[in-house]
Amino acid sequence: MVFSSETFLFLFLPLFLALYYLTPARLRSLTLLAGSYAFYGWWRLDFLGLLILTTLWTYWAGQRVRRSQGRARRAWTGLGVAGCLAVLATFKYLNFFVDSFAALIGTDAAGLGMHWRVILPIGISFYVFQSISYLVDTHRGDADEEVGFLDFAAFIALFPQLIAGPILRFKDLAWQFRHRTHTAEKFTDGMMLFFVGLAKKVLLADSVAPLADLAFATPDPSLALAVSGSVAYMMQLYFDFSGYSLMAIGLGLMMGFRFVQNFDTPYISRSITEFWRRWHISLSIWLRDYLYIPLGGNRVGPVRTYGNLMAVMVLGGLWHGAAWTFVIWGFWHGGWLAIERATGLARATGTAALVRTMIIVLLGWVVFRATSLDQALGVYEGMLGLNGLLPSGAAALAITQESLMALLLCIAVVAAEPWLKRTAVDRMSLSVGEAGLNAVSAVNTVVPTMLTGTLAVLAVLKLAEQTVSPFLYFQF
Structure with missing residues (x-):
C-alpha cells in the first residue's frame, strides 16, 4: 500500500x-x-x-x-x-x-x-x-x-x-x-502538508518520470536526451522523495506528532556541504551523529577528517543500495566534501557556486539512477555529445510535449520555492494594526487552504487516470 x-x-x-x-x-x-x-x-x-x-x-x-x-x-x-x-x-x-x-x-x-x-x-x-x-x-x-x-x-x-x-x-x-496534543489546527495543518506532498509526487514527480526513464533506457542517448532526461530524474527524485516526506510529516501531525524536517530547498545550495544540510536532513544528521563524530569527525587532523568524510559518504551510498553504482556515488560526494573543506569552497556564495554545485549533483544523480556502470557511462557519453545532439528514431517519437512541459514546470517550482518560503514567513510576521492583522490572518488561512484544495483535487484526478506509481525511495 x-x-x-x-x-x-x-x-x-x-x-x-x-x-x-x-x-x-x-x-x-x-x-x-x-x-x-x-x-x-x-x-x-x-x-x-x-x-x-x-x-x-x-x-x-x-x-x-x-x-x-x-x-x-x-x-x-x-x-x-x-x-x-x-x-x-x-x-x-x-x-x-x-x-x-x-x-x-x-x-x-x-x-x-x-x-x-x-x-x-x-x-x-x-x-x-x-x-x-x-x-x-x-x-x-x-x-x-x-x-x-x-x-x-x-x-x-x-x-x-x-x-x-x-x-x-x-x-x-x-x-x-x-x-x-491533538487539535483541529494541527490536524488541518497536517492535512494541508499531506496534500501538498501528494501533489509533488503525482503532479510533478510522476509527470517527468517518463522522460527520465526514456533517457536511461536508450542505449546511446543524444546530448539533448541525456541532459534533459538526467535533469528530469533530478527533479523526479526531489519531488518524489520530498513529497513523501511532506506526506509523512503531515500524517504525523494529524496524529499529534511533530517529525523532523527532511528537505530544505536543496537545489539552491552553493556547495555540496550545504547540499547535505538541505537534502535528506534526517539521514545527514544520523550519519553525522552515529558515524562521522564517533570516527573522530574533524577533531583528528585534516587527513583523517577527509578520510572520515569519504568513509561516511561511501557507507551512506551503500545504505541506499547494494550496488557498485551507489558506492561510486558515495565516493563522488565524499570526495567533493573533502575538496570543499580543503579549499574553502564549502563557504562559496554566488551564482557560479550554485551552477557548479548543481552540475556536481546532477552528475552524481546519473550514476545513482543507473542500473549498471555501463548504463551510467552511456548517459555520460550522451551528455558529452558523443552520440549526436538531437534524439532520433524511436527515442525522438517517445518524447512527449507533456513531459517537456512538466520538466519546465518542475524547474520553475524549484526556482520559486525559496521565494514562496520567504513569502509565507513574511506574511506571518507582518506588524500591522488589529484590523490589518485579522485581514492578513484570513488571507493566510483562506488562500493556502484554497490552493491546497485545488492541488488535492488535481492530484486525485491524476491518480484516477494512472496506475499506482511507488515512491522511488521504497527501493532503499
Whole structure:
C-alpha cells in the first residue's frame, strides 16, 4: 500500500483516523501499532514478522543496556547493534556480496550453487537505522526516559514514515508518545502538508518520470536526451522523495506528532556541504551523529577528517543500495566534501557556486539512477555529445510535449520555492494594526487552504487516470 493510491486515500486512512480518534488517549499507541502493522502487512505478512522480531530484539537489548554499566553496558549495546546490522546485511547485502564474489572468480550466483535470491523487505533500511539509534542513544544516556514496549513498538512501526523516512530518533519522540496534543489546527495543518506532498509526487514527480526513464533506457542517448532526461530524474527524485516526506510529516501531525524536517530547498545550495544540510536532513544528521563524530569527525587532523568524510559518504551510498553504482556515488560526494573543506569552497556564495554545485549533483544523480556502470557511462557519453545532439528514431517519437512541459514546470517550482518560503514567513510576521492583522490572518488561512484544495483535487484526478506509481525511495 502506498500513500498515492486510492486504497490508502479512500479506505485505509479514513478508517484508521476514525478508529484512532475514537480510541481513548491511553490506548492510542495500541491503535497506532495495529494500524501500522496492517499498513506494512498489506504488502507481505512474512516480512511483517521480521519487523516484529527486530522490534523485540531491539527493545530487549535496550533494556539490558539501560540496566547495566561500564563494560557490560558497552557489550549489550554492541550485541544489540550487531543483531540489527545482521538483519540489514542479510536481507539487503547478501545478494550483492554473493554476486561480487562470483564475478571475482569468473562465475555467477548459480555457478556457486545459489539458485535463489533474497528479497529486500520494504523500509528495512529505515527501521533498522531507527533501532540502532535507539540503542546508541540509550547507551549514551540520551534516551533515559523509561518506555513501555507498546510505545516503543509503535515508534519503530510508525506507518507514516516506516517505508521511506524521515529517519526518526526515539529520544525526539519519547515525550510525544506520552504528552502529544491533538487539535483541529494541527490536524488541518497536517492535512494541508499531506496534500501538498501528494501533489509533488503525482503532479510533478510522476509527470517527468517518463522522460527520465526514456533517457536511461536508450542505449546511446543524444546530448539533448541525456541532459534533459538526467535533469528530469533530478527533479523526479526531489519531488518524489520530498513529497513523501511532506506526506509523512503531515500524517504525523494529524496524529499529534511533530517529525523532523527532511528537505530544505536543496537545489539552491552553493556547495555540496550545504547540499547535505538541505537534502535528506534526517539521514545527514544520523550519519553525522552515529558515524562521522564517533570516527573522530574533524577533531583528528585534516587527513583523517577527509578520510572520515569519504568513509561516511561511501557507507551512506551503500545504505541506499547494494550496488557498485551507489558506492561510486558515495565516493563522488565524499570526495567533493573533502575538496570543499580543503579549499574553502564549502563557504562559496554566488551564482557560479550554485551552477557548479548543481552540475556536481546532477552528475552524481546519473550514476545513482543507473542500473549498471555501463548504463551510467552511456548517459555520460550522451551528455558529452558523443552520440549526436538531437534524439532520433524511436527515442525522438517517445518524447512527449507533456513531459517537456512538466520538466519546465518542475524547474520553475524549484526556482520559486525559496521565494514562496520567504513569502509565507513574511506574511506571518507582518506588524500591522488589529484590523490589518485579522485581514492578513484570513488571507493566510483562506488562500493556502484554497490552493491546497485545488492541488488535492488535481492530484486525485491524476491518480484516477494512472496506475499506482511507488515512491522511488521504497527501493532503499
